[in-house]
Amino acid sequence: MDDCIFCKIIKGEIPSTKVYEDASVYAFRDIHPMAPVHILVVPKEHIACADDINDDNCVCVARIFAAIAKIAKQEGLTNGYRVINNCGRDGCQSVKHLHFHILGGKQLPENMG
Ligand code: AMP
Ligand code: ZN
Numbered sequence: 001m002d003d004c005i006f007c008k009i010i011k012g013e014i015p016s017t018k019v020y021e022d023a024s025v026y027a028f029r030d031i032h033p034m035a036p037v038h039i040l041v042v043p044k045e046h047i048a049c050a051d052d053i054n055d056d057n058c059v060c061v062a063r064i065f066a067a068i069a070k071i072a073k074q075e076g077l078t079n080g081y082r083v084i085n086n087c088g089r090d091g092c093q094s095v096k097h098l099h100f101h102i103l104g105g106k107q108l109p110e111n112m113g
Helices: 005-011 059-074
Strands: 018-021 025-029 037-043 081-084 100-104
Touching (some): 025 059, 037 059, 059 081, 059 100
Antiparallel strands (some): 025 037, 037 100
8 A cells, every 4th residue: 555654664665663573563662651661563555454364364364363462572561451353433443554552561451432
C-alpha cells in the first residue's frame, strides 16, 4: 500500500526504532508510548485490520504472537504484559495496517474501556 505509514516503516522509508524483525513480522517502539514498554507488532504483508483476517492470511497472526513472546522476553517483561488490537471506528483504530500493541513495564489498569 503506497500511502500506508506502517508499510513505509517496514520498507525503511520512514524511520522507526526496530525491536524485532523476521521474514513476516516487524516490531517497533510506539512514537507515543502509553506505558514504559509500548511496542507495535505488524505483519509485513499489508492487512488493513483484524476484520480482514481470513483463512488465507491468518498464519501471519500466529507468527505475530510467536514474535510477541520473543519480544516480551527480550524486553524483560517477566511479570506479564497486555496485547491490544484496535479495529475500525468503534475500536479507535487510527492506522489502517493491522497491528498489535504490546504494553508493559508497569502494573496496567484493570479497566479495558
Ligand atoms: P491505533 O490507534 O491502534 O491505530 O494505534 C496506532 C499507533 O501507532 C498509535 O499508538 C501511534 O502512537 C502509533 N504511531 C503512529 N505513527 C507512528 C510512527 N511513525 N512510529 C511509531 N508509532 C507510530
Ligand atoms: Zn500497510
